[in-house]
Amino acid sequence: MKIPRLRFERRLSSPQWLQVAALVVSLLLAMLTIAVIFYALGVNPLIAFQRIFRGGFGSVYGLKETVTKSIPLMLAGVGLTLAFKGRMYNIGAEGQLFMGAIVASGLALEFSEWPAYILLPVMFLGGFLGGALWAAIPAILKARFRVDEVLTSLMLVYVASDAVKYLVYGPWRGTDTRGFPITDEFSAAAQLPRLIDSRIHYPTLILALLLAVLIYLLVARTKLGYEIRVTGENPDAARYAGMNYQKIALLVMLISGGLAGLAGVGEVAGIHFRMRPPEGISPGYGFTAIIVAWLARLNPLAAILTAFLLGGLLVGGDAIQIALNLPAATVHVFNGVILLFVIAGELFTRYRIRLEF
Amino acid sequence: MxxxxxxxxxxxxxxxxxxxxxxxxxxxxxxxxxxxxxxxxxxxxxxxxxxxxxxxxxxxxxxxxxxxxxxxxxxxxxxxxxxxxxxxxxxxxxxxxxxxxxxxxxxxxxxxxxxxxxxxxxxxxxxxxxxxxxxxxxxxxxxxxxxxxxxxxxxxxxxxxxxxxxxxxxxxxxxxxxxxxxxxxxxxxxxxxxxxxxxxxxxxxxxxxxxxxxxxxxxxxxxxxxxxxxxxxxxxxxxxxxxxxxxxxxxxGREVLFHLDKKQVDTGPVVLEIDKLSALNDKGMTAVVDLSLEVHAGEILGIAGVAGNGQRELVEAITGLRDATGGRIAVNGQDITHVPPRARIERGVCCVPGERWTALIPGMSIADNLILKNYLQPPIGRGLFLDRAAIAAYADGLIKDYAIMTPDRRTPIKMLSGGNIQRALLAREIACQPALLIAAHPTSGLDVGATETIWQLLLAERERGTAVLLISEDLEETLSLSDRVAVIFEGQIMGLFPAKDANLEQISLMMAGALRLPVRSTLRQAQGSAYLAGEPA
Missing domain, CATH: 3.40.50.300 (P-loop containing nucleotide triphosphate hydrolases)
Incomplete structure (x- = not known):
């Protein structure tokens, strides 16, 4: 008896419609899988989906929260589109976000007397540098010693996270926090303005939108962007054309780390007004940003939209946690399932798959 | 037969x-x-x-x-x-x-x-x-x-x-x-x-x-x-x-497919000068040994030999992708032995490598592939930016001049046929007006028609006064295009002679390493004496 087998044939081209179709089908299958998980948890999947949607997008409050959460996702996600384009698989945006938060908090606490128009820009600048330098470590290890940046950037997340813990439990613990592991509240000058009746710290949002456009222009229109695209698609050709691989690897990592750092600044200066333990600052924005970048097919402008969608999912996830009494990790399961299906779906755009008998 | x-x-x-x-x-x-x-x-x-x-x-x-x-x-x-x-x-x-x-x-x-x-x-x-x-x-x-x-x-x-x-x-x-x-x-x-x-x-x-x-x-x-x-x-x-x-x-193969219209070209000064070059292969074993060559303006020097005898390493040492472990390479009198690839490109070293895809970006458009060598200079590169109108004009120009068959310049280059891909690659390298053009296996895998156009392009470069270094396993190609032919075996030149004096039997022996002629790396020496003086080793 012959057993039917799958045969993979490389496609010469992958038309636009196929890429869109693969994405849509992947998302539908991801939803289906999530539905099974809900069912197993004893929740009616349709009700759960409805609650998620309503939570994230179905009310003014929900939308405001969704925009709020999309800010760090957008910043980190846009940065990652650039890194991934240059074939640097930066998985550590979460850690770079923490480093941005640390530097910004340090500046806010140290120079609390400074006026806002100096202090806030300095915090953003410092946060960018903090994230960028944190990302430079895996970049240099990769460019110099060919150490896999996936591992190093991921491991550095835990180092950064522990650094945050050390600071809030130790030297930075506030004087009027009744023992909680948090810093004192930043001075008013270090607090970002918000839209009325919301937590939307709009300067960061504007910065994120601006950077998305800038990164798009960088990739599409500049010499450097061209070098990044060539290096990402074919490092051999880049070398052959005399491009400096090490420079490009370092640069895309610095920028992507810097943007994640800015996301960290936004969280401490726009949401919390202080430094908290790591899980208080970020519910995994840096990791969710990977999905943001991938869903956007590495297009920084599309990342604005995907950041908004995933922000809504986070808010909706919070809503069902409370309403349907589900564990807090449910949202992370969603994210994982979605990423898995989206990446697996790409296979269909690159290969033609046949069943052979 | x-x-x-x-x-x-x-x-x-x-x-x-x-x-x-x-x-x-x-x-x-x-x-x-x-x-x-x-x-x-x-x-x-x-x-x-x-x-x-x-x-x-x-x-x-x-x-x-x-x-x-x-x-x-x-x-x-x-x-x-x-x-x-x-x-x-x-x-x-x-x-x-x-x-x-x-x-x-x-x-x-x-x-x-x-x-x-x-x-x-x-x-x-x-x-x-x-x-x-x-x-x-x-x-x-x-x-x-x-x-x-x-x-x-x-x-x-x-x-x-x-x-x-x-x-x-x-x-x-x-x-x-x-x-x-x-x-x-x-x-x-x-x-x-x-x-x-x-x-x-x-x-x-x-x-x-x-x-x-x-x-x-x-x-x-x-x-x-x-x-x-x-x-x-x-x-x-x-x-x-x-x-x-x-x-x-x-x-x-021995039969010549085409009769090539090779014009008389006066050879100019030495463009590429290789003196006792040595290089290692990817496994760190010796691949090029004390190799000396000169290529003049307006001549095609063909390197014949069975693949894997140091050809790739030689090309990469010239283009800067591989370190020379010994010897010296100069282009137009300037030592380039240890300068980075970019500096060599700027001195007019252009190359069509044997492995085509190491010089192209498959998923990118034809236009983006055509600017790979000159995206830094005006009119393509302006300040920090790329001039998109200039890219379009430049790409369309090359597509037309080199008769690259494609729906348009935005088509990913991997969609083209082998002959058109090679034509685009050659067009790009020639358009930079090289002083030295290296063409490694330029027609491998191409059909007869595509082969002929590639050959015409190489001959046109020779007439323009470019020094052309041709590396090919196709002896017929090497003999019909080249002015002089060098036979390489285990990283050494076994013989160097005018193509018109070629003796197929001796070339075969040299390719197999069974015959070595006294080396005359310069043009004058090779023209001045009969090369057939060598004895089987």
Whole structure:
């Protein structure tokens, strides 16, 4: 008896419609899988989906929260589109976000007397540098010693996270926090303005939108962007054309780390007004940003939209946690399932798959 | 070639069925834009060592992949031991007693030899470690292969890893063993061991087919040899009744396809000067040895030789992708031996490398591929930005001037046919107005029409006064295009002479390393004396 087998044939081209179709089908299958998980948890999947949607997008409050959460996702996600384009698989945006938060908090606490128009820009600048330098470590290890940046950037997340813990439990613990592991509240000058009746710290949002456009222009229109695209698609050709691989690897990592750092600044200066333990600052924005970048097919402008969608999912996830009494990790399961299906779906755009008998 | 004609006719099942263990008839395998096997016939006798000889791209590996079930032929029949065989997968091939050892080993680096050998077998639920170990030791003993069954793969040399691959095939009961370029990774000592093992296997009734482009191995190891050229079987010969130079002729072909209109060009000053250059290959072994050459403006210097004799390393040393371990390279009098690739490009060194895709970005548009060398300079690059209008004009201009057949400049370059891809690549390099143009295997894999246009473009560059360094395995191409020809063997120049004085027999001997002429690297010396003074080594 012959057993039917799958045969993979490389496609010469992958038309636009196929890429869109693969994405849509992947998302539908991801939803289906999530539905099974809900069912197993004893929740009616349709009700759960409805609650998620309503939570994230179905009310003014929900939308405001969704925009709020999309800010760090957008910043980190846009940065990652650039890194991934240059074939640097930066998985550590979460850690770079923490480093941005640390530097910004340090500046806010140290120079609390400074006026806002100096202090806030300095915090953003410092946060960018903090994230960028944190990302430079895996970049240099990769460019110099060919150490896999996936591992190093991921491991550095835990180092950064522990650094945050050390600071809030130790030297930075506030004087009027009744023992909680948090810093004192930043001075008013270090607090970002918000839209009325919301937590939307709009300067960061504007910065994120601006950077998305800038990164798009960088990739599409500049010499450097061209070098990044060539290096990402074919490092051999880049070398052959005399491009400096090490420079490009370092640069895309610095920028992507810097943007994640800015996301960290936004969280401490726009949401919390202080430094908290790591899980208080970020519910995994840096990791969710990977999905943001991938869903956007590495297009920084599309990342604005995907950041908004995933922000809504986070808010909706919070809503069902409370309403349907589900564990807090449910949202992370969603994210994982979605990423898995989206990446697996790409296979269909690159290969033609046949069943052979 | 009457004797060759008769040789092609051997594969008739009715009268060879007793001796032939494999018969392949009329195998046709097409890939997009190329016919890899064009009606190939092969007959392998039981218990022989059969060499499959041909240049890169001649279709040797494709033919064997068809036999091993990796590719399905578009047309043709396969007979194994007198039975018509339908081989759809390597599993089918293994069932028929055919085993293949690929050029790239397929082993799990962190596992032991024994684990690798039995990996994937469904003999029993439990891991049959002890029985397997015993059987492996028996096999190694029987065929004189030294391998420690408990060693981890990463600890083994290339030769030892290859033995593990052979063990894998034997363990699965292979009676017919196909080896793809088995000696390419081996040291001379390991090569000798391998050939001994193969001989012991045939003595035990196994049959061996090995793919090679090295003439000496064919002579040393095989009983019979089948020569392929451009997807067709040219001849099947008894090895004892032939010789290296005869095989070289069959392999590269002798008839000139086109009459080229080569204008008289006065050669100018020396552009490329290579003095005692040495370089290593990727494995750190010597690939180019004390090589000296000069290429003048307005001349084409052709380097003839069998692939893998240092050509790639030579090209990469000139373009800056590989460090020179000794010697000096100068372009227009400026030393470039240790300057980075970009600085060489700026000094007018342009290159069409043998591996096309190392110089192109498959998924990017034709326009983006065409600007790879001049995106930094105006009008393409302006300040930090790329001028999109200038790119469009530039790309459209090249597409028109070089008759690149494409829907438009935005089409990803991988969508084009091989000839058009090569034309685009050459267009890009020529458009930079190089002082030195290196063209490595510029027409390999191209059809006749595409070949001709590429040749015209190279001749036009020569007329413009560019120094052209042509590297090709196609002797016919080298001889018809070049003004002077150098023959390379094991990283050394075996002879350098005007193309019009070429003697095919001597070139064949030089390509096989059997003849070396006194080296005259400069033009004047070569023109001033008869080059045929050399004696067979």
């Amino acid at each position: 009457p004797d060759d004609q008769s040789a092609i006719m051997v594969a008739a099942p009715q009268d060879t069925v007793e001796t032939a263990t494999i018969i392949m008839r009329g195998i046709i395998k097409r890939f997009p834009g190329v016919v890899a096997n064009d009606g190939a016939n092969l007959e392998v006798r039981k218990g022989e060592i059969h060499a499959l000889l041909g240049e890169n791209g001649a279709g040797k590996t494709t033919l064997m992949n068809v036999l091993y079930g990796i590719y399905h032929p578009d047309e043709g029949e396969i007979w194994v031991d007198g039975q018509r065989a339908a081989i759809h997968s390597p599993q089918d091939a293994i069932r028929l007693g055919i085993g293949m050892i690929h050029q790239q080993f397929r082993l799990v680096q962190t596992h032991s030899v024994t684990e690798n050998v039995i990996l994937g077998l469904k003999e029993s639920f439990f891991f049959p470690e002890r029985a397997a170990r015993k059987r492996i030791l028996e096999l190694t003993e029987k065929y004189g292969m030294k391998v420690d069954p408990d060693a981890r793969i990463w600890q083994l040399s290339a030769g030892e890893q290859q033995r593990v691959e052979i063990l894998k095939a034997l363990y699965r009961g292979a009676k017919i063993l196909i080896l793809d370029e088995p000696t390419s990774m081996l040291t001379p000592g390991e090569t000798k061991d391998l050939l001994n093992t193969l001989r012991r296997m045939t003595a035990e009734g196994h049959t061996v087919v090995f793919i090679t482009h090295k003439l000496e191995e064919v002579i040393e190891a095989s009983d019979r040899v089948t020569v392929l050229r451009q997807g067709k079987v040219i001849a099947t010969l008894e090895t004892a009744a032939t010789g290296e130079s005869k095989l070289a002729q069959l392999m590269v």
